[in-house]
Amino acid sequence: MPVESVFPRLEPLLTQVQKPVQYVGGELNAQVKDWDACDVRWALMYPDAYEVGLPNQGLQILYEVLNEREGTLAERTYSVWPDLEGLMREHGVPQFTVDAHRPVGAFDVFGLSFATELGYTNMLAALDLAGIPLEAKDRDESHPVVLAGGHAAFNPEPIADFIDAAVLGDGEEAVLLITDVIRAWKGEGSPGGRAELLLRLARTGSVYIPRYYDVEYLEDGRIRRVVPNTPGVPWRVSKHTVMNLDEWPYPKQPLVPLAETVHERMSVEVFRGCTRGCRFCQAGMITRPVRERSITTIGEMVDAGLKATGFQEVGLLSLSSADHSEIAEVTKGLADRYEGTNTSLSLPSTRVDAFNIDLANELTRNGRRSGLTFAPEGGTDRMRKVINKMVTEDDLIRTVAAAYGAGWRQVKLYFMCGLPTETDEDVVAIARVAKRVIETGRQVSGKRDIRCTVSIGGFVPKPHTPFQWAAQLDHETTDARLAKLRDAIRADRDYAKAIGFRYHDGKPGIVEGLLSRGDRRVGKVIRAVYEDGGRFDGWSEHFSFDRWMACADSALADEPVDVSWYTTRERDKAEVLPWDHLDSGLDKEWLWDDWQDAVDEVEVDDCRWNPCFDCGVCPQMGTDIQIGPTGRTLLPLTPVGR
């Protein structure tokens, strides 16, 4: 049955909204496949505004992987701003894809990628606009399978009532697996309806179907256990890990938007995973082991991507790009290849060492050296031992000296506030560090106009990390500590002008904490916030802490738990955590030991250059570290724009 485009109905509304171009699609490299020639159809959503969602690599990769498959199509949809949402409700226009403006409700799968939990209210808005019942139990065969992915899906319990399924880990193979299951089921005439399809997905062992698990609680509010309620459903659901990134060189044809977005560049992921072992970092923990893309594939992807897009900037992405075993060869090779072409390269890396500066110098051979960023994360050597950031203050000072000496004028330092065991002194110490940085910079550069910016945000404990048991710092104390730091920075007039101070107040972190470590009972809070008008919680102008707290009070009134129970409470070893049945590969014993090591200020070395520290991932997932060096070099190519 053909599915009509909603564009004729949408078009008159577009003249009445801000930045209408974000809703029209038509991006370079976008694809529109024939609806009737496909039997499995995906609507992919990044539940935030187009300007943030479009550049998202994960979604672009899946879009391409699915569209390359015969008989399978994928289109994209993003959150609409409240101005258009109001008009769509008034005129009965449903949530649509930007590719062919098809109604999201007509697809087989509605897949949402959650980089952060703050997109949950936007998911509810999209479901409602799409005409899909908010709660999974109210859906039937006519509705898409609502599927969550992305880092937040490692604990999807707070949205368990709203989603039909969740996928943990890398999406490339997972979406194809799900496509095959749906195709087979549809091919057989959809036997057993929606329940059967979801059961088949559950039985793969790597798609989490919340409805097939019951959560039992203890009287005091803790979880007693989580048990499968249907035969054949596994006790634990595993994450997906793509091995050999060279076989998955996506995106091959990156999307180039007409609208302005947050990243006006193309990105090539140089590796996945990170084993530096920073204890606060969920991304590092859940993406193990490290899998590098080879220097040759990186070179080819950069070349093909630039030709396909016309972008002027290439970012070499990963969790810590300077750690790639051949990153020096990659950067030099690319800098040589694109010298004199107005193509610039960037390497997001915040490693505190001289090698990182060498790389940055290479990438700015003939360009301006404006700012370099380092992330010591903790203010004192003690604090950095707790979080396993193996950098001393002297290392940091040596590094910034090298940076200012090489002509960089500004150094940005990232820190966190509210880390486990932290005291006021650990945070106020950042002021002293910043002064030493300026002092050192003035000495080595011989100039007074160098700058240092201190950027600090509140720490939120995350599932599947050693800090998953930790108490989150309440927002009042966070704000008070940040105020003390601000005063300490301002106290010395000789330095105050050279030091910029950026901070985020503690309130949004509490909501993020509630959603990160919440269980199924938190779903009622999310729904109440959504119904009260909550949207775009990642945007300070839309976020309302008071609304979240008021809704939590009423939605949790009958429960023995509240917001502080989820956030500022430390858990003990025996507690069943809401995500224990979701397997990131990390051994819970190992995580607990690492948590104890943190409290004892004991560090652990990276398993790429040291013996395996038995985090559990490789044996549990049947994976291995994949790193170079390969010893190969970049092929000489004739770049565009020469």
Added chain:
Amino acid sequence: MARTPEGPPPPPVVQRLRIRWAKRGRLRFTSHRDFQRAFERALRRANVPVAYSAGFSPHPKISYAGAAPTGTASEAEYVEVGLQERVELEPVRAALDAALAPGLDILEIVEAAPGALADRLEASHWRIELPGVGVGVAEAAAEAFLVAPEVKVERLTKDGVRTFDARGAVARLGVLDGSARGPLDDSARGPLDDSARGPLDAPGAQREGREGPCAILDVVVRHGIPTVRPDDVLSGLRSVADLVPPEPPRAVRLAQGPLDEATGIVGDPLAHDRDAVGASGIPSTA
């Protein structure tokens, strides 16, 4: 001391291209800034040897003529590009067109002859469809507008509300009947229509055949400060004759160029270059 780029200064401009492009279909919602970014990327993808300015952040030598407002379509937008190497016109036109999303279409490229293009863009010819508005009503409104010595309109700018006269700039204002031709029916829209819509919106994207009247305003507006836009003409019609279209109007710029005050016809601004040097593409016929 600031570092300066090493090496010789960038090569000089050896050829200047004047380009007419169209903004069609759903891409009429692109803003001028959106087009600029897309165009600069397209120049890189198409390997056009654009000349750059000197300095640490060299910028390409591109100058854009006054853009049709976001939400209006156009068959006559202009941009000029300085090149550091000479090129053949037609291959560049085709490559640029292919490098832009369908709906942003490169129609014609000529090599610039002496004389500034901006000086020749004296006026714009607009066609504004008013679905739901009868021809009689539109004619009465147009007449009231034309007899008024001055029609003050307000426009919200980023510096607040600005009030100015919309009447003085209007050189011609006629009313056509679009309902008989099925105003929003693609087949009748000929060259104005959004030929890009097909591949973009297909399948299942046929415009719903709309019933009812549809007046079309045929307007020629002299450029000035501020330039009077289709919105302003519509505001003027509202203020002189209470004309409030029940559905959002759709405007398309048919031509920009020198104005023949006697006839109210807008000429082709590239005619001079084409005669003097050469062209590739479809000359503007409006």
